[in-house]
Amino acid sequence: MDRTSRPRSEPEPDGGLTGPDAVRAMLLLMPRVAARVKRIAVPEALAGFQLAPRHLSLLSYLVYDGPMPVGTLAARLEVAHTTASLMVGDLTRQGVLERRPDPADRRRTIVSLTADPATRTAIETWLANGAAAWHAAFAPLTPAERALFVRTMAAYEQGAAAES
Numbered sequence: 384m385d386r387t388s389r390p391r392s393e394p395e396p397d398g399g400l401t402g403p404d405a406v407r408a409m410l411l412l413m414p415r416v417a418a419r420v421k422r423i424a425v426p427e428a429l430a431g432f433q434l435a436p437r438h439l440s441l442l443s444y445l446v447y448d449g450p451m452p453v454g455t456l457a458a459r460l461e462v463a464h465t466t467a468s469l470m471v472g473d474l475t476r477q478g479v480l481e482r483r484p485d486p487a488d489r490r491r492t493i494v495s496l497t498a499d500p501a502t503r504t505a506i507e508t509w510l511a512n513g514a515a516a517w518h519a520a521f522a523p524l525t526p527a528e529r530a531l532f533v534r535t536m537a538a539y540e541q542g543a544a545a546e547s
Contacts (some may be wrong), residue, residue: 409539423512432477441470441511442496445480446510450495452485478502498522 420476423452425434444451444459457467471494474480478497496503521529 414475420513423509426505426509428501429479432479433473434479438470438474438479441467441474442479443510444505445494445496446507450493451492453494454491456494477478479506 440460441456444456453467453471454464456471457464460467470482471482475482478499479502481495481497482492483495485493496506524532
């Protein structure tokens with residue numbers, strides 16, 4: 384019997400999954416998760432903006448962590464400073480973000496969400512849907528289990544990136 388048609392093994396005594404069963408479960412689950420994320424509708428208030436999935440992470444950092452320098456955004460997004468600057472410039476031209484000089488160091492630029500209440504609320508609402516799903520998923524887990532899950536997803540993302 385080949386690997387693709389092998390029967391599922393019995394659950395582990397502790398209720399866990401064997402390595403192969405966990406891989407099988409994730410291979411079946413991840414396409415559904417990706418499809419669901421792609422179907423998240425952009426709020427009508429943001430429909431006129433040209434927002435791409437890559438912008439979600441940038442906006443999430445600004446919603447959750449507040450204004451920050453472009454260099455900090457680049458580091459958190461794991462992109463080159465130039466790439467972050469281009470994204471910030473694009474979103475600033477669209478009225479989604481605002482840039483201002485850092486009062487502590489005029490060479491740096493601080494990036495924040497727009498002060499426009501309608502746009503800001505639409506961005507926060509857009510991100511809140513995903514955040515609510517994560518809060519519900521993480522609720523029954525211990526802090527250590529949450530950390531393990533996040534590390535596991537990061538390791539998967541790194542491994543998948545290495546193969547492409």
